Amino acid sequence: MKKTDLLIGIFIGLVTSFIGCFLFITFFTSMSFVEGFTTLKSQGNLGKLITLGALLNMGIVFLLFKKDKDVMAKGVILSIFILTIYTIFI
DSSP states (O other), X not given: OOHHHXXXXXHHHHHHHHHHHHHHHHHHSSSXXXXXXXXXXXXXXXXXXXXXXXXXXXXXXXXXXXXXXXXXXXXXXXXXXHHHHHHHTO
């Protein structure tokens, strides 16, 4: 097991979640990203936003498993656990 592949998987998972959050705010609200992020944070809905952003990671995990990149897929799953713990403590 390569540790660099695991770290790359964690990075891919976190970036994909950020992209999912960005896309959700951009397409489903009339606000800019920063404005929408601060509004959702003040309303206490930041955990829900991060959860919606993490939905894109499911496709990434399936894609990595299909390409036999099991360690990277484990890194993406680990990033989901990291985001889960982060949303619990927000």
